[in-house]
Amino acid sequence: xxxxxxxxxxxxxQIKEMIENDILRDILLEEERVPSTNELAKLYAINPxxxxxxxxxxxDEDILYKKRGIGMFVATGAKKKIMEKRKKHFxxxxxxxxxxxxxxxxxxxxxxxDMIEESDEGGEADE
Amino acid sequence: xxxxxxxxxxxxxxxxxxxxxxxSLGSHVRMWGRYAGESLAASLGASVVLLLFYGxxxxxxxxxxxxxxxxxxxxxxPYYLTLAAVFVQAIVSVNAFQVYFSVLVSMNASRRSxxxxxxxxxxxxxxxxxGISVLIWRxxxxxxxxxxxxxxxxxxxxxxxxxxxxxxLGAVSLRWGKIGTIILVLFFMFWGAGAxxxxxxxxxxxxxxxxxxxxxxxxxxxxxxxxxLILFLLGTCFSVAVVRKMEIRR
Amino acid sequence: xxxxxxxxxxxxxxxxxxxxxLDLELESGKIYGLIGRNxxxxxxxxxxxxxxxxxxxxxxxFNGKPVWENREALEHICFSRELNQMMGNxxxxxxxxxxxxxxxxxxxxxxxxxxxxxxxxxxLDVNKRISKLSKGMTSMxxxxxxxxxxxxxxxxDEPVAGLDVVAxxxxxxxxxxxxxxxxxxxxxxxxIIEEAADVLEEVIILDQGKILLKENTQELxxxxxxxxGHEEAVDRAAAGLEVHHQERLGxxxxxxxLLKPGQTIPAGYDVSVQKLNLQKVFxxxxxxxxxx
Numbered sequence: 001x002x003x004x005x006x007x008x009x010x011x012x013x014q015i016k017e018m019i020e021n022d023i024l025r026d027i028l029l030e031e032e033r034v035p036s037t038n039e040l041a042k043l044y045a046i047n048p049x050x051x052x053x054x055x056x057x058x059x060d061e062d063i064l065y066k067k068r069g070i071g072m073f074v075a076t077g078a079k080k081k082i083m084e085k086r087k088k089h090f091x092x093x094x095x096x097x098x099x100x101x102x103x104x105x106x107x108x109x110x111x112x113x114d115m116i117e118e119s120d121e122g123g124e125a126d127e
Numbered sequence: 128x129x130x131x132x133x134x135x136x137x138x139x140x141x142x143x144x145x146x147x148x149x150x151s152l153g154s155h156v157r158m159w160g161r162y163a164g165e166s167l168a169a170s171l172g173a174s175v176v177l178l179l180f181y182g183x184x185x186x187x188x189x190x191x192x193x194x195x196x197x198x199x200x201x202x203x204x205p206y207y208l209t210l211a212a213v214f215v216q217a218i219v220s221v222n223a224f225q226v227y228f229s230v231l232v233s234m235n236a237s238r239r240s241x242x243x244x245x246x247x248x249x250x251x252x253x254x255x256x257x258g259i260s261v262l263i264w265r266x267x268x269x270x271x272x273x274x275x276x277x278x279x280x281x282x283x284x285x286x287x288x289x290x291x292x293x294x295x296l297g298a299v300s301l302r303w304g305k306i307g308t309i310i311l312v313l314f315f316m317f318w319g320a321g322a323x324x325x326x327x328x329x330x331x332x333x334x335x336x337x338x339x340x341x342x343x344x345x346x347x348x349x350x351x352x353x354x355x356l357i358l359f360l361l362g363t364c365f366s367v368a369v370v371r372k373m374e375i376r377r
Numbered sequence: 378x379x380x381x382x383x384x385x386x387x388x389x390x391x392x393x394x395x396x397x398x399l400d401l402e403l404e405s406g407k408i409y410g411l412i413g414r415n416x417x418x419x420x421x422x423x424x425x426x427x428x429x430x431x432x433x434x435x436x437x438x439f440n441g442k443p444v445w446e447n448r449e450a451l452e453h454i455c456f457s458r459e460l461n462q463m464m465g466n467x468x469x470x471x472x473x474x475x476x477x478x479x480x481x482x483x484x485x486x487x488x489x490x491x492x493x494x495x496x497x498x499x500x501l502d503v504n505k506r507i508s509k510l511s512k513g514m515t516s517m518x519x520x521x522x523x524x525x526x527x528x529x530x531x532x533x534d535e536p537v538a539g540l541d542v543v544a545x546x547x548x549x550x551x552x553x554x555x556x557x558x559x560x561x562x563x564x565x566x567x568x569i570i571e572e573a574a575d576v577l578e579e580v581i582i583l584d585q586g587k588i589l590l591k592e593n594t595q596e597l598x599x600x601x602x603x604x605x606g607h608e609e610a611v612d613r614a615a616a617g618l619e620v621h622h623q624e625r626l627g628x629x630x631x632x633x634x635l636l637k638p639g640q641t642i643p644a645g646y647d648v649s650v651q652k653l654n655l656q657k658v659f660x661x662x663x664x665x666x667x668x669x
Binding site: 005007008009010011012038041042044045046047048049050053 | 407408546549550553554556557575576577578594595598599652653654
């Protein structure tokens, strides 16, 4: 929450991703209540219908579920679902672009792999 | 006119079952009642000023025939009241239309009801002035007062006519702006000149002037009153027609 | 569901036709934005919809009842516009508190408590004469009247003109708070498009007296793209698509496209495809067009 909205992506997608990020960061725990669309709308100064669109996408993906009369809740196993989903899209979201940029700069695959092995960030991935 | 207001009010109450009673009619009474009160106060204020002014002037002329300047002035008070009421009303009417019309219509009052409200409040003011005059004459009976009371229908008729004219003036100034203002100025000159001429013609003695008209019969008076009323109503209808399709700009 | 519908609306001033054969349907429970260039006819349209101006032709109907001089229909409508600081040739003698008092008398659903709260929040001096107010303060009075009227269909004509950025953001938040609580319909015309874009559920673009489009804001943005690159590649990528607004510099070219349902931008061309914000889409649609 409390990130700033950008122009790059549709707003409702950003709302969706922000909620996902919060679930991954343990800001929102499973079986906990998620802010209502009205609360989200007021927080980000956006139209409630837009906030609802983002929330509904998460409901469709079984990341959130609705308790009648109470509100939206984080589903059990949501964290795992989000990570798997993002892993699946990792290739499209990051690798493809990395490759395209590398190709346009004339960086070979060997050089790329060397770079990855050098980088500190790779530490966790080995586990 | 008032009936329409009632009909609308009761009809609406049935339809929407709102908690706030007396919508159209109520809001107009509140709005115009307050405005009428303000303009009446202005009339009274102006008349007191006129009274003092003419009282000082007049005392030198009428002291001979009626004795006592201030007392004379008081006896003639309703005359000044009427004069002042007419002057003030003309100004106030035009001003009110300019200020309130656009504000009220912008807040969803119908144009028709604004004109009717203005007319009703000014008409009520006028009759109130006549009523106050009667009270003053009863409280301070003198020869003049007795004649004055006899002439009330005549007075009321003339006042109503003038009031109707000021309503028309207000509506015209709203729609045709500058021309309306010019007419207003001419109107002032007519009134001031007419009143002044009458006063001068009769040897600057108001008492004698009243004496000349005291013999006017009841029928003539009733006719004048009736005519005044009809002209007032006609003036109001004309004003409604004038503003019917007016546009509120800014 | 209440509806405010206008059909075949025309408005002319003398020989000058400002609105041409306009059809518009406004539903309850939405925040609409009305955007258009100066002179497009926004204020005129709002005026006619709210019976402040008579239409030259066509009808404006609220739930089946014509709005003109119809207090019953108008009870559900509020048009709050820029305050007149001059009346005729003289200054407006009304004080703010008198203005608000008249509003409370004539708007049947007026919320006095809300008006008081907003007056305090905006630090408004109600004893000041309207003619003596700053532009920002007159905007605030306009906003207070609009919100406290609690009318089902509330129209605001450029409510944030004259407000500084902090006050503007306050306005959007107050608007959203009221909307989420009551679900009233708001129709807001504005020139400050990008700020308002997130708040508007639907956007209506008025161009030269005609409605160019009326669409859900997010959906409009999802089908708008900016394609740029070598002019040949751009032309090929944009072939068959609805193109607006070109920019060129040397061999580089940029165009704005609006996709129709089912259309996509073909892959495989060496072009940059970027999303646009509402303001940019509006300028692309209503700015001066280059000859295609």
